[in-house]
Structure formats: C-alpha cells, structure tokens
Amino acid sequence: MFDVISIASRNLLRYRRRTMLTLLLIVIGMVAVLLFIAVAGSFRSMMVGQITDSVLGHLQVHRKGYVASIDNLPLNLNLKPPMVAKVEDALKANPAVETWSPRVKFGGMFSNFAETTSIRVNGIDPAREAATTPLLPGRMIEGEKAGALIGRGQIVIPQLLARGMKTKVGDTVVVVATNRDGSVNGKTFVVRGILESVTGPGGRDGYVHIDDARELLRMNEAEVSEIAVRLKDFSRLDRSAGQIKAALEGVSNKEGKPVLETHTWADLSPFANLAKMIDLMTLFIKVVLVSIVLVSVMNVMIMAVFERIREIGTIAAIGTPPSRILSLFLAEGLMLGLVGTVAGTLLSLVAIFGINLWSPTFNFGMQQNLVMAPTIAGGDVLTIAALVVVVAVVASLQPAWKASRMDPISALRHV
C-alpha cells in the first residue's frame, strides 16, 4: 500500500500546476460549504433556540381550533380543568417530555393613566414558565433578572410598549380586558420588568401571573388557553411530537370527536420557513460541492490515464495485477480528495475562528446588533470531509477502471 501511495503522490506532483488547480477548486468548495453551514446554521439554531426557548416552547397543545384564530386570542376555546388534567396525564406519561407550562392568553387595553394602547398578555405560572422557556428571564432588559419571573400584581411588558408609553419599572399601570361573557374588567399592576423583543409570534407579548389573568377575566375555573411543552431532546422533536399528538388524539368530547390539537414550534412560527430555506440552501450548496469535486477530479483523472497509456501498458506487460493498477489511480483520486479536504477544513476552521474574533454584528427583524458567532459541529465537518473524499474516489473509479482493463499491447503501441 505504501508503494501505491508513494507512486500516486509522485504522479500528482508531476503535473504540479494541474494538481494545484484541482486542489484549489476542492478547497474553495469546502470552505464555501463549511462557512455557509457555520454562519447560516448557527444563525438558524440561534433563532430557533430563541423562538422555542424564550417564547413558544418546543410544542404547544390547544383546544381544537384555537391556533386557527390565535390572532384574536379567543377566550371561548380554552381548556377546562378536566381536559387540562388529561393533557397533563399524557405529558407525564411521555418520557421525552421535560416539563410544560399552562398559559392563559388574552388581549386587552394597557393604560398608564395618560395613554391607552392594546396589549397581548400571557398569564403564566412563573416557575413552570421559566422551566419551559429558559431564555425568557434573560430577555429582561430592565428590572431584576433574578428571583421569580413574576409575582401577583406584577406585569412584565415588552420593550416597544414601554418605550411607546414611556413606562418604567415600578410604574403602576392598568390592564382592562373583556371576558368571555362580554363584560369588561380592569386590574392594576406594577411593572416588574421590560422584555427585549424577539422574532416570531409572542415575541412582543406581556406577562402576568396566571391567577391574576384568571381573576381579571373572571374565570371561576382554572382554565388554560395553551400548554407549552419542553422536550428533553429537541433534536427528536418530530418523533416526540408525533407521540404526543397520537396520545392526545384519543381525548375526545361527548360526540367522540378529538378536542385537542398539537403544534410544533415550526407550525406556529413563520421563521420555520426561513429555517427550511436555509436547510434547502445547505443541501443545494452541498450538491454544488459534490459536483465540483466530481467533475474536477474526474477531469484530471481522465487526463492522467490518457497521458500515461504507455506507462500503463508497460506496468501491465511486466505483470502488475489489474487490481494494483486500479488502486494506483484510485489512490491519486483519494489523495487529491484527502489533501483538498484537509486544506479546506483547516482554512474553514481558521475562517470561522477569524469571524468569531472579529464578531461582526447584524440586524434581523426587530433585533439589532445580533453578534455573528458561527460555530460548526465536528460531526458536520466530518460528514463534509468524508463526502469530499468519497466523491473524489468515486470520480476516479471510471478512469482507474479503464486503466486497469487496458490491453498491454495496444497501450504499448500508443503514441
């Protein structure tokens, strides 16, 4: 094997410029792919993480029909306590579920006694909400981050509202809401904190204690609008969501129709489309990489075989087994792939490291000065590297096969 590698590498060095050009193509392709995966991939997971871990949770359970009219925050589609208990039983029974948080969602009017505006509010159980959306406390840009997220009589309001209404932490405000029966009720709150806005639905909602919400809405039962669920392993979202959906499908009303619906974050956030697009582009750029490697390696290998027909005739005549001749040329492709991969990987890692040192900022939606911090998983690097090496070998397969099948007499006669 050493001999095959040594002869192959010398043959590559024999056409130094051509080899370099091919390597350059492989390196450029690798750097493009790895950088894209690092930048777009970490943007994607940052955004997804933000959406799931600070607002939506991994998936949500509602009464059937709620999500279709979620913009109006209907109060007549809440889950009644027996239904909530059934959902909680199902979630408890599923080992993939880490925790969940019941919410009462409503729309109302927000007043600082001088001005009034509309507001969307989540009534939450602070401890359960913090466990389900662990990034939520971190969004607090004003007010105490530590301690309970919210207490009775307190409200956390979104940044834009605070700015527009010139409201500060500690101010007293009034929230007025219409309950299900159409009567209006109001309640005063003290501003506990101000939340940074994030992308996606719910990114500009306010938060109050769930008991305050029920009191304001004059609920005489512990109703729930939605249950946000956090899984132990987000990467298995689709499987776990499927299981939960199947389990809740069985919960039906008197007419035997299912009464619950389950949605993943992707069903609820428009960012999922952007995430899908990023995935598609990643796939596309991988296909481009594969084509570049395939065509460039195949091209040099076809030329290499053509230029060396007489040499092939010679080594075949003196008894080199066809399998050896095959491996001589495969080794050339393999080494092109390996060297290109190593160089491309190193360059990419240096570039990713460089971007992290430089840490450029960018804006996305309402969010400003997001820091670009590309990272790449070792698994991704290995997958791409293996892909390039395999494609390089595959690309040399046909030329190498041709070389190994050559008839020594006609190869030796070739001019």
Next chain:
Amino acid sequence: MSLVTATRLTKTYRVGDIDVPAIKGIDFAIEASSFVAFVGPSGSGKSTLLNMLGCLDHPSGGTLKVLDTDIATLDRRAAARFRGEHIGFVFQDFNLIPVLTVFENVEYPLRMVQLSGNKWPAAKRKEQVLRMLDAVGMADQADKRPDQISGGQKQRVAVARALVSQPKLVLADEPTANLDHDTAYRILELMKKMRDEFGTTFIFSTHDPKIMGEAETTFTLEDGRLQNGGSHV
C-alpha cells in the same frame, strides 16, 4: 524438455470483416539458457510472435507452451501473474517509469508485481536491486531519474528491471531500434553476459542485420512463416 515449444502456431488478426493472418502455422522449440533472435522484414510477424511468447496475446490456432504452460489457457489475471513470475520484458523505447529513480525502476517488479508472500523482504530486495544495477553497470546512477540518463543507460536499467525477479525468460522486441550501432551492440553484449551469469533465456527480435549476428540461434520469419526452422551458429 524445451523452455518454449510452438506447434502449428497461427495468429490471425481480424480487421473489420477481413482476416489478416500474421503467423501462418509455425513450429519451433527453444531450449533453456539460449540466446535467440527472431529476424525478418517489417510486417513478417516478429512482434506478433513475441507478444504471444510473452502471454500478452492468445494464439489463434496451434499451441504455444512456455515453461510447460499452454498460454491459451491463461486468462487476464493469470497471464499477468505468469508474466510477473516468469517473464522479463525489455522494450524498444525503454519504458522506464518517469516518476521513479533508476533504483526504484529496477525495484518496481519486486514491490508491485511479486505479491506472493514476502519473497522479497526489504533487505533482500535492496541487495538484489543493487546486484542487478551492478551487473548492468548502472550502480553509480541509482538515484537518477530516467530523464537524466542516456538511451543506452536507460536500456541497461531496463535489462536490470527485466532480470531482477529472476525470470526464466526475457523477451525483447527490437531492444536496439532506438540506439546507435555501438550502443546497440553493447546492450546485446550485456544481455548475453546476463544470460551467462544467470542462465536466463533471451529471445529478441530485430531487423538490423548487424545485430542478428549476436544471436546464437536465429529464426527468420517471412510473411508469417519460418524460413529454415531455426539455424544454429
């Protein structure tokens, strides 16, 4: 038992729909350790015959036995193995491998062809290569590349390569056609010396009358037929 025996040997090429007979039924035998020339005008069938002797091509009819093996029975891989084990080749245009040094060119058959076990462990291999280079007078050029030595020197290296794995038979199709007369003569002398030293049978072809005289046995081919059944000097 002869090293090579040909019986009613024929070879016909097929070009399109036309049969081109190149060897038209010949019989001969070659003894071990002989120094044999096939001579004849261009197109008389010398290369065709040497290709069959070297198991590079199959006969169309008759039998050709080399070292007791009917070469018609060898498939591609078996033929390659047979050549690697038993036959050395010297080519008209030397055909050294350009990326290998003189030493490595001679070493090549031991590393890349002789795959059966560790018949040639590194130390023994080096000794054998040096011995061959010494025998052809190229030991002092061992580290040079083929493009750094002359045609005559290349052919010496090629002779060393053909002999390094100690084959019974060395075939050389027009080994001197690309060399000037003096050099050609010296290559023939070298091959004869190697025959004396190692007992290897040499079969070469030529159409140069001055070189023919060097052979101990000469077969004259004329239009695919042997003229005199082999004349001994």
